Amino acid sequence: MNLAITVNGARHQVDARPETPLLYVLRDDLGLNGPKYGCGLGQCGACTVQLDGKAIFSCVTPVGAVGDRPVRTVEGLGTSDRMSPLQQAFLDEQAAQCGYCIAGMIMRAQALLDADPHPTEQKIRAHMQTNLCRCGTHMRILRAIRRVAGIASDGAAA
Amino acid sequence: MNATRRQLLAGGGLLVAFSMAGHGLAQLAGGGEGGAAPPPLRPDLPGSLKNHPVLDSWVHVPPEGRITVYSGKAELGQGIRTALLQVAAEELDVPPAAIDLVTADTARTPDEGLTAGSHSMQDGGTAILNACANVRMLLTRAAARRWGVEPERLATNGKAQVVAPDGRSLDYGALAAELSLHVEAIPNAPRRDPRHYRTLGRDLPRVDIPAKLTGGAAYVQDLRLPGMLHARVVRGPSYGTRLATPQIERARRMPGVVAVIQNGQFLAVVAEREWLAIQAMRVAQDSDYIRDKPPLPVDDGPHRLEKLPAREISVLNTHDGAREVWKTVRGSFSRPWYSHGSIGPSCAVALAEGGGLTLWSHSQGVFDMHRAVAELVGLPPEKVRCIHTPSAGCYGQNGADDVTAEAGLIAMALPGRPIRLQWMREQEFGWEPCGCGMVTRVEAAIGPDKRIAHWNYEVWSNSHNNRPVGAGGYAVAQEIRPGFPAPEPKPIPMPEGDGDRNANPLYVFPNMNVRYHFVPKMPLRVSALRSLGAHLNIFTIESVLDELALAGGVDPLAFRLAHMQDARARAVMIEATTRFGWKTRPRGDGRRGCGMAFARYKNIGAYCAIAMEIEVERETGAIIVHRVQAAVDAGQPASPDGIRNQVEGGILQSLSWATREAVTYDATRRTSFDWGSYPILRFEEVPGSIAVHVMDRPGDPFLGAGETAQGPTSAALANAIADATGARLRDMPLTPAVVKAAIGV
Numbered sequence: 001m002n003l004a005i006t007v008n009g010a011r012h013q014v015d016a017r018p019e020t021p022l023l024y025v026l027r028d029d030l031g032l033n034g035p036k037y038g039c040g041l042g043q044c045g046a047c048t049v050q051l052d053g054k055a056i057f058s059c060v061t062p063v064g065a066v067g068d069r070p071v072r073t074v075e076g077l078g079t080s081d082r083m084s085p086l087q088q089a090f091l092d093e094q095a096a097q098c099g100y101c102i103a104g105m106i107m108r109a110q111a112l113l114d115a116d117p118h119p120t121e122q123k124i125r126a127h128m129q130t131n132l133c134r135c136g137t138h139m140r141i142l143r144a145i146r147r148v149a150g151i152a153s154d155g156a157a158a
Numbered sequence: 159m160n161a162t163r164r165q166l167l168a169g170g171g172l173l174v175a176f177s178m179a180g181h182g183l184a185q186l187a188g189g190g191e192g193g194a195a196p197p198p199l200r201p202d203l204p205g206s207l208k209n210h211p212v213l214d215s216w217v218h219v220p221p222e223g224r225i226t227v228y229s230g231k232a233e234l235g236q237g238i239r240t241a242l243l244q245v246a247a248e249e250l251d252v253p254p255a256a257i258d259l260v261t262a263d264t265a266r267t268p269d270e271g272l273t274a275g276s277h278s279m280q281d282g283g284t285a286i287l288n289a290c291a292n293v294r295m296l297l298t299r300a301a302a303r304r305w306g307v308e309p310e311r312l313a314t315n316g317k318a319q320v321v322a323p324d325g326r327s328l329d330y331g332a333l334a335a336e337l338s339l340h341v342e343a344i345p346n347a348p349r350r351d352p353r354h355y356r357t358l359g360r361d362l363p364r365v366d367i368p369a370k371l372t373g374g375a376a377y378v379q380d381l382r383l384p385g386m387l388h389a390r391v392v393r394g395p396s397y398g399t400r401l402a403t404p405q406i407e408r409a410r411r412m413p414g415v416v417a418v419i420q421n422g423q424f425l426a427v428v429a430e431r432e433w434l435a436i437q438a439m440r441v442a443q444d445s446d447y448i449r450d451k452p453p454l455p456v457d458d459g460p461h462r463l464e465k466l467p468a469r470e471i472s473v474l475n476t477h478d479g480a481r482e483v484w485k486t487v488r489g490s491f492s493r494p495w496y497s498h499g500s501i502g503p504s505c506a507v508a509l510a511e512g513g514g515l516t517l518w519s520h521s522q523g524v525f526d527m528h529r530a531v532a533e534l535v536g537l538p539p540e541k542v543r544c545i546h547t548p549s550a551g552c553y554g555q556n557g558a559d560d561v562t563a564e565a566g567l568i569a570m571a572l573p574g575r576p577i578r579l580q581w582m583r584e585q586e587f588g589w590e591p592c593g594c595g596m597v598t599r600v601e602a603a604i605g606p607d608k609r610i611a612h613w614n615y616e617v618w619s620n621s622h623n624n625r626p627v628g629a630g631g632y633a634v635a636q637e638i639r640p641g642f643p644a645p646e647p648k649p650i651p652m653p654e655g656d657g658d659r660n661a662n663p664l665y666v667f668p669n670m671n672v673r674y675h676f677v678p679k680m681p682l683r684v685s686a687l688r689s690l691g692a693h694l695n696i697f698t699i700e701s702v703l704d705e706l707a708l709a710g711g712v713d714p715l716a717f718r719l720a721h722m723q724d725a726r727a728r729a730v731m732i733e734a735t736t737r738f739g740w741k742t743r744p745r746g747d748g749r750r751g752c753g754m755a756f757a758r759y760k761n762i763g764a765y766c767a768i769a770m771e772i773e774v775e776r777e778t779g780a781i782i783v784h785r786v787q788a789a790v791d792a793g794q795p796a797s798p799d800g801i802r803n804q805v806e807g808g809i810l811q812s813l814s815w816a817t818r819e820a821v822t823y824d825a826t827r828r829t830s831f832d833w834g835s836y837p838i839l840r841f842e843e844v845p846g847s848i849a850v851h852v853m854d855r856p857g858d859p860f861l862g863a864g865e866t867a868q869g870p871t872s873a874a875l876a877n878a879i880a881d882a883t884g885a886r887l888r889d890m891p892l893t894p895a896v897v898k899a900a901i902g903v
Contacts, residue, residue: 016433024433033380034373038501039583040436043833046501075373087371094363094799097807098235098551099370100502106371128841132833134501135235135551136810138844140803 005066007032008076018064023047025063026073034074034103038132045131048104049073055111074103077110086110089144097135105131109145118149185762189275190650191686192523193627196269202345205284206230210268211342216289217250219297219334225250225257225318227290230270231282232262232522232546233366236804236864238278240364241796245283248350248358249290251314252330254365262524262546269525272625273546274554274686275654276763276862279796283860291347293339300333316356352794352856359856361799366548378518378547379505383576386507387416388432389568390439391579392425396588396828397633397683398451401425401443409442418442419571422639426568428577436582453825455681460492460595463618468675471649473658478668481611485709486603491698493890494820495682496593497836502550504557504590505580508569514541515569519562520549526627527559531566534629534642542566553811555625555685557581557590563632584831589633592821593687594620596657598698602667608710610721612669615698619657620680621647622690633683649676650690653762660692660869663699664761665721682821682828688808689868692759693815696869697876697890700755704877705886714754714877715740724758726791726853730767731756733851734789738769749773751882755873759866765791765853766805766866768874770845774882779898781817781879783845786871791853792863798852801863805850808867814839816872816890 003014007030014029021040026032026049035058038046042057049058052069078084083091086106096102105128112119112127119127124145133141146152187195187206198208210216218226227246233239239259247254260266262273270282294314301320302309315321318330352359369376392409394400400423409427410418414434419426427442429435455462507518515537521527524544532542544562552558565579581589597618605611629635630642650656658674707717715735722728735741735754743752754769770786788805795801818837822829830836872890880886885900 020433024431028432031382032373033375033377036377036379036502037580038503039833041583041832044501073373074371078372080368080372080374083368083372090371091363091367094367094803096235096364096367096370097237097803098501098548099367099376100235100500100550102370103373125841125844132501132838132840134499134553134811134838136807136814136839137803138810138839138841139806139848142841142844 003063005063005071006068007071008073014063016063019062021059022049022061022063022066022071023058026058032073032075036100036103045104045108046101048107048131050107050111053111053114055108072107074106077106086113086144086148089147093140093144093147095137095140095144097137101131101133105133105141113148121146121151124149185277185280186650186654187270187281188272188277188523190654190656191274191623192272192625193526195271200342203343204288204345206268206270206281207285207288207343213289213292213341213343214339215268216286217293217339219293219330219339221331221335225252226260227257227286228260228267229282229286230262230268230525231278232273232524233548234273234522235548235551237364237797237800238273239366240362241279241800242283242286243365244357244362244796245286246290248355249287250294251316251350252318253316254357254362256318264524264528265543271525272523274522276759276864276866279860279862283796287349288347289343291349292343295347296337296339297330297333300337301328304328359795360797362797364800376548377502378507378520378549379502379580381507381518381547381578383507383509386576386578387428387430387572388435389426389428389565389577389579390435391564391581391585392427392439392442393585393589394447395584395831399447399449399827401445402448403445405442405444409438412438412441417572419568421567422637422641424567424634424637426564426579428568428572447827449826454823456823456825460494460597462681463595463597463620463677466677466679468618468677471658471674471676473652473661473672473674474670476668476670481668482605483603483611484606486601487702487705487709488601489702489705489888491598491694491701491888493596493694493697495595495684496687496815496819497587497821497830498553498556498590498593498687499836499838500550500552500556500586503581503583503586504561505549505578506562506565507576507578508562508565509576510569510573514543515566517542517544517562517566518547519544519558520547520552521558521562522552522555523559523625526625527562530626530628530631531563534563534632534635535566535570554593554687555591557586559626560589560633564634567634567638587831587836588828591624591683591685594622594657594684594691595682596691596694598694600698600702602702602706604706604710608712610667610706613663613667613671615661615672616675617657617661617691617695618675618677619691620677620684621649622656622684622686623648623650624685647678647680649674654760655691657691658695659690659760660695660757662761664724664727664758665718666723667721682823688811689759689865692757692865693812693868693872696755696757697873700757700870700873701876701886701888704753704880718756726765727756727758730765730789730791730853733853734767734769734787737789737849737851738787740769743771746881746883749776749882751878753874753877753881755870755877757869764861764863764866766870768809768867768870770874770878772875772878772882774879774897774901776901776903779894779896781892781897783813786845786848788850788867789853790850790863790866791855791861793855793858793861795852796860801852802850804864805867806848808865809848809871810839810844812868812871813875816875816892818891818893820891
């Protein structure tokens, strides 16, 4: 059936059953690469996108539940030529190894920064807790987020 | 013919000398994992140039436009693409942006065996370094001929030009047009002076990162070919099981399902869209399962290995005369089976067309793969092309090889349609080969001089090298009919080793007896996981060193230095501990504590020393890591920041292994199937800070650094816990429950 969703500012008609996870609509109908299949269970965050500003797991969000609320993926932030401040901070910190988790990390962090432009270190860590990275890029991801949040120090002692 | 060519090039006597040196000292391609790289044609040449001595295998300089460099090594997320670009740019003396780098494609690049074992810089980087130096030498000589001057008077300027003292210049392209690169390298082409390096040793931003930050097509998962279909395999919950009554017909009738592939027990559904394929898989899997292999070792975990038949391998047996024994330390150490835990489940795309098969795979071994998959599907190897395409980090043999073989089988049944197969999360956990569970036992003593008097060491392990080199290496090979038997597991010989990797201490101890009990029978399906047996061997050695130092009342750093003669090993230990503030560190007080550890990976790779400060939350047993300081010597660094990134990652991954990871199972199946049942380190648990110092070693040979932190980190953690609490923990994972029990609260 036909559904209308708004992704990265553009309205799209997609032919999908409402129970289809948003992830597959984004990847397979709209051809986006940012949201990744990691677990399909809402446990790893590789599929994280913003829905109405909040970070959500697109792998467990039925497309039918999206309604009129805007969806934003990492493609909606910036391009490799014109990166958003957060993408640029990830680049400056070289905050990726394999990078499979990174689009989800960026979208989760962006949701925090949208709601609170100057979060504390503790708040950043708590907010990012849901997203997994197996390469162990956490310290650089935290540095990139701090850079945008305007926290200078390299991690308060835990 | 090869012998004749070698004799012509090297001369008989020299050839013999190289062969003998090569036998004793040669490192095995890919750390000894997988199949051998092609036989060396020119043992006198450095790195993989031995196997591929002709320059145009590595470098193409067109009359106009960009230079192409070819490598058989693959980008696994470790940043090798950028590091190799830096190497090539430096020795060609061109900007990195002027080079296209083609990697690991069986139709285009040299076969360099596996991308594994921290060999990519040592073998692949060294080959490109010297191939590019050869090319620059030939271009310079061509300019010298053109101008009628001595080549020694000419230079290159970093802009793909040869320049004369009078200011004249010639572009590489113009010079290359009159030059054939279809010639063999010489071993001693003049290299660029490290004092004048323009690219090597600089923190060049990784070239693959921008696409990964912006939703570019960066992974095999993102490959979308015209007419592509989506497949899912239909399976029992884990390796060693099969479905009792798979619902094949129900799946076949679902709208959008194009085919159900059935070959023996191998089942796959193929659909027009990915979500449809997943739904069809779920319908088809609506069945109980049957275990068709021996039960899993529920009672004794890795200690089961000690009870299984073993092949005895003597690693070291030295006799230096009996020394007086003052204090003795005994202990058994273990680690459980680990999951690779790739964030992206394995994925491949396959296309059977025109009598051939093309595979896009994130396997670490595309060269083995094109031969092994050819055998599996019944094609000659030259009809199977395998193109490495990046994916989520694998850290060893995850599902990458299996999923590609399976995609190949499905594609052969549906010629003309590209097939994208991705495993589900639970299939990755259930079917990938695990990292080996292992056990060690040590009995060691110090004399009244507070130096080690003797060292008795045993290690039990399965093979860490079950990478497919023939069709039988794939799990699917025992599901299809007719099938292929799984090959006999083999150990990797020293100096690389597998279960005994790093069981030979780099320290100088007298009276060493080190034995490897190689256990062929595998309770769980296992293969390579980052650092192989080095992780537990270093954990054990470095834990026992701290115990002996404590017994002798000697500072752990001083005790190590007293037994270490290798100057570079001493240098990293001193560098890490000085930066850490070892002398003024807080002493163990029941909660806080500090620990250090050291290893040189395989005793032939990078050197790494780690110091860390931790706190044990006595009420819960939780371990908080406050700060970690590492020092790494990887020879000439290509990109120091690339090494820092790898080592930071290794530290965090090793902390995760040591504190919380273990594959769980009941007698019939693995019960770790998601991130709830296989937890890994998350943001609130990572250290307060990690600092990695990369030693500057201008012009020194490259030493692979990707696995060097795995052993020292886990060991430094155990040493810090012992310092903090007095409790020596020997069996990983060191979970809060284990810590609490050990400190008796």
